[in-house]
Amino acid sequence: MEQNLFVYNTLTRKKEKFVPLAPPHVGMYVCGPTVYSDAHMGNCRTYISFDLIFRYLTHLGYKVRYVRNITDAGHLEGDAGDEGEDKISKKAKLAQLEPMEIVQKYTVGFHEVMQLLNTLPPSIEPTATGHIIEQIELVKLILEKGYAYEVNGSIYFDVEKYNQSKDYGLLNGRNLEDLMNNTRTLGGQDEKHGKLDFALWIKAKPEHLMKWPSPWSLGFPGWHLECSAMSNKYLGAQFDIHGGGIDLMPTHHTNEIAQNVAACGKIPANYWLHTNMLTVNGQKMSKSLGNSFLPHELFTGEHSILTRGYSPMTVRFFMLQAHYRSTLDFGNDAMEASEKGFKRLMNAYGLLKNLKASATTEVQIQPILDNCYAAMNDDFNSPVLIAELFEASRIVNSVYDKKLKIDQPNLDLLNTLMKVFIEDVLGLKNEQAANDDLPKILDLIVTLRNEAKTNKDYATSDKIRNGLQSIGFQLNDSKEGTNWSKM
């Protein structure tokens, strides 16, 4: 299956034609959340971006195995150092809970938010704690190949040794000397031979909560290791796409590549895709900077800088109106504009089913459809796609207003175009309850009122009657039962 998709590959710093290793199969690994707190909107942006990519690849006919991990151990505070406390352990101690209670709570919350934002679940969602054995095996392999060393029960990756025959800065485009000169000395440095070396296995201090036996010590794996081990397990030594936020590229992904190359001799993924950051007043949204928004704060409007709330689909639309490799600044005005745009698009989509075809046509849909594919084939350019969908909406409105004629084949194509790109590719859905649902909802309310009456709970039954009356519905009680009518 030949496709004309081009993707921007951070590894080569250019747009390249996407050629999977074994079509129609595509393997995609995306670094998942660290479940020690609620995912913020910045995190959500990254997962919405990869959802768009997953959806489009699937639409093109690829059978995608999408692996997105859950980091439930090994991610230390301060990210780059090997000294800080494990983020989950720290939270567990503060809350006086088991680390796995923290993991469960935030994993469930993450899934709920992902569902609200209409992102599809990945094919596999492996956890770091579920793959300790695989990680220990990977450390053994790296040690065997001579790219790691042991100090007091901890194992470190030897970056300088690796760089003698390989290119450590392949992904971040920097040479070792430059990296050495620009790296701060971080905690946990004393045991390391070199400034850039990083931990593969860390001997646990006695107070550390999450630890496992290994040939070297009772300890825990380094954060970078889990992604190397799990991508290898589920997608093989070489697969198609590896993704994550651009902030993960300089260290986390650079170290992942080094680990996999050291162990298996291969760069794990052919295409490295990186999403750009959601910002607030130009600054990266991050928990540590204190400028992060939680999804429910955005949905309800309960946040000091928000004037009101926005629905999950408005938020998703807002995110998709920017290209995934551009930064996106969050603000009230931008949200208002997105809400208007989203309503305009969904209104037109709603009118579409009422359109009547004419014998002749004054409009051709095929060029717009071609433009939609061209936009998505150009590195998943969702803003250009959305502009094309607005053009399609304009046609829908003109035909509806009888200002434009469309014949049946073009109308069919317009239906296909809007269904495919709005629902399947952009993953947008109408949030208004369909009018068809209204009778069912009213029937349910009548049943509940009847139950209240049977229980002699006349206060509730009157409240329901009066409430419905105030919004324009009359309840009519008779011997046969109760029915409702619009006043």
Ligand code: AMP
């Ligand atoms: P974490 O849970 O911190 O490991 O982050 C999960 C994912 O969210 C990673 O891929 C990060 O790159 C991404 N991420 C973090 N902050 C932002 C942001 N402000 N905008 C977009 N993505 C982000």
Ligand code: ZN
């Ligand atoms: Zn990762």
